[in-house]
Amino acid sequence: MSAPTLDTGRRAAVSPAPGGRRLSLPWIAALVLFVGFWLFGGAAKWAFDYPKAWQIPAQRWIGGAMKWLVDSASFGLFTFTDLTRFVASVIEVPYRLVLSLLSTGFLSGQGSNAVELFPPLSWIAVIALVTLMGLHAGGRRLALLVFLCFAFLAVFGQWNSAMVTLASILIAAPLGIIGGLLLGIAAYRWPRFEKALTPVLDLMQTIPVFAYLVPILILFGFGPTAAIVATLIYAMPPMTRVTALALRLVPDEYRDLGRMIGCTRRQMTWRVLVPSARDSLMVGVNQVIMLSLNMVIIASMIGAGGLGFDVLAALRRLDIGAGLESGVAIVVLAVALDRLSQAYAVKAGAPHKARASDTFLARHPYTLAAAAVVALTVLAGLALPAVQRYPEALQVSVGGIFSEIIRWINVNFFDALEAFKNAILLNVLVPLKRLLGGLPWLGVAALLAFAGWRLGGLRLAALVGALSFLIAATGQWEKATITVYLCGISVLIASLIGIPIGILSAERERLWRWVRVIIDTLQTLPSFVYLMPVVMLFRVGDFTALIAIVAYSVVPAIRYTVLGLEKVDPRLIEAGRAMGCTRMQILTRIKLKLALPEILLGLNQTIMFALSMLVITALVGTRDLGQEVYIALTKADTGRGLVAGLAVAFIAIIADRLISAGAARARVRLGLA
């Protein structure tokens, strides 16, 4: 559920660490030391199992701090809780408005005594409106796509839930985009602010939501607004990062031009920099929308309702088909919103064609058509209920077919699948788990610090060493090793699958189009939907968790490989061909080498995605940090949950920093920086 950081560009500036060719000797020495310590250091028991007596009571501290924040933190005139409640009520206003418009209708009074003053927009009106928007923004093809997406929602009986979900996305996504943009601009302007912000963004993205769900609920109240806040915390960081990066990459010529024509600082930002960085900013917009929809399931647990609730309820009944239909409805919504916003961004950049001499009608054909549709459907809806609500008799469900397919596979192929699973489980997974579990924390921390020093210098070494020490010192080491084992294997498999697929699709436009549909689906379809069939075929346990993590984290491996290969300068390939390289040589000697930084960034994101799946894998019985977060949630122990959540974040940060440093070095070596 994590998102592209896209910030390694900045780190490319880091000066290369000592040693290029001489790299191997110190490494060998360090590894020998490590293995020696591991095999013969058994006397120092404390280096293997962190002693309980030395543990930092972080759970109690954090739990206490949270309690103070919620119960008694005060600014004098008002408490912290008053402030957050006020924020919640501010967000609530537009949300209620949109929800009334799309789903509940405008009501007077509350609860079951409420009287409807004005009905919500009918399904016909909503479909007509979004189709008109599609036509307006991107022409007929887009209009058809958006029409089909929304028609799907109506025909498959997902309409009401989809509108509730849409309402919360329509509030959360713009807030996330604007908030991310402003933070990103601030980060661009004040480097110090960015320094402080970066670790905060890391934490926002990597601490599992379950870890801070309870405090959020108390601070913001139980209901859709708390869900929107949780969504914002999760979905905003990529926008912030992309903004800062994109503004920095605006060519200097534009800035010079701005200065020459006498722009003020504000004009420079809003008239010059932001518009010229539009393409990159849209990547951020895409990610905010995708991640907001990704939060739909968790949001539904805290009162947002909608499609996420339908998915959960269907799976509690083990109605896999119904769960799949609701899940696909989320995907469809994501696709429609994403393509519409992308088209509007392109359009905003194109010059206006309207002339002042045109009549009002000619200048605003879409607005007028929309108003006409709304007025007509409202009137018709009063007379014909089928206009107001999609008739139940016309709803379609194909859910039963999916349950039958799973059943068929289960009855006919279970034994073969089981044999395959057992082979992998007994020969690879279990031995590796034992191996990692037996490593001394002290040795691992030292080795990681050493790697940090070789790749990025002393500061990186200190950071990496301190974070791994903290994981041990807060008593999370054992669970952390299980986490690393599960995510490590998954990342390996995801890369082995994803990178070749990326290489294949980078050269084949048609294949790439299909692959893109698949990876978009994998990113937005709630993993819960495919997790239950996987449980049916592979039982609960690590193997099932592995499949879920791989399915989700293969997405960035594919995406960034393609991105990297497409960006390779065609002149270099031409030069290679002129020198008589074979296709294979062009690929291995030129393309892959030049695409290495992007592929490494993809690896980084694969790790982030894998870690963010931990909470989901806890639901199929793994015993890692995700499970710890989940247990803490069920025991309402905020301190325990946050400590485990922070341990996940630390693992993510260690991996991120080491890989970024490695990528920066690779760039330097290849002469790209």
Add this chain to the structure above:
Amino acid sequence: MFLRNRMTTTALGALAFSLALSLSPARAEDSPDPIKLTLHDWTGQLITTHIMGEVLKKAGNNVQYVQADYLAQFAGLETGDLDVAMEMWETTGREAMDAGIATGKVENFGPTGMQAKEEWWFPEYMKEKCPGLPNWEALKDEKCAEAFSTAETAPKGRYLGGPVTWGGFDDERVEALGLPFEVIHAGTDAALFAELESAYQRQAPILLWIYAPHWAPVKYKGEWVQFPEYTKECYEDPSWGSNPDMTYDCGKPHGEIWKVGWIGVKDKWPKAYEAIKAFKIDNDEMGQMITKVDLDGQTVDAVVAEWMAANEARWSGWIKK
């Protein structure tokens, strides 16, 4: 928000005091604000809550349903953002409930009348491979355990326990009773039933934790393993039961399913409060209604309406009191 809570707590004390003293039946009227009842993601709870909601509506109360997570809802119940949760299972929600009540902001509204049953369960076709069942001592037989084994657990049998968060002392039970079984924990109950469905389709061996009221024991043919009946001493006193050195050498306890809610309900909606406390329904009724929804495909609303029509005498008694 917290200020209001503090005030209500004080007011509550005063109210309880005056109620105890006065014999006059006159009481404050219910607030016109909506009473917020939480909905979770399983059918039984939806039915229970909707019956309560419909009854309150008949009494003239204003009712609102809010979708919320079973455990996360306590954050809302403590602040009064949510008012009533109709099903809090002794067996799975005890700790969260105790933590909530300990804050002084959540109140236990008494039992729903339903009893949660939780126990080891096996499909009927397993009796062929393990003839001694449902008596638990049959599981001690190594052949029988092997019939339940998988490659990971062999030669031990595999028992699929509930999520770690449910507790249940199954690891202890296996040890105390000397069963050659390994306990594997499912992460959620959806995963639990996915495994059951899979095994049942293939008529394959499975032994797992099932609870009732639920649709699974209705849909699948099978039986509960009969362990020595649970007593309090069994869990606390090692000398009790077949194993003189260990506790947990017996079956799982049956648990009440409680109604809980915000402490302020008593004050704000005194009549509704009484009705909620009076609410009672039993396992058989609930099991039938769950089956109608989950297996026969009726809607929750239709089933609730049917119940309301058939039981008017009962529910009107709740709101009269």
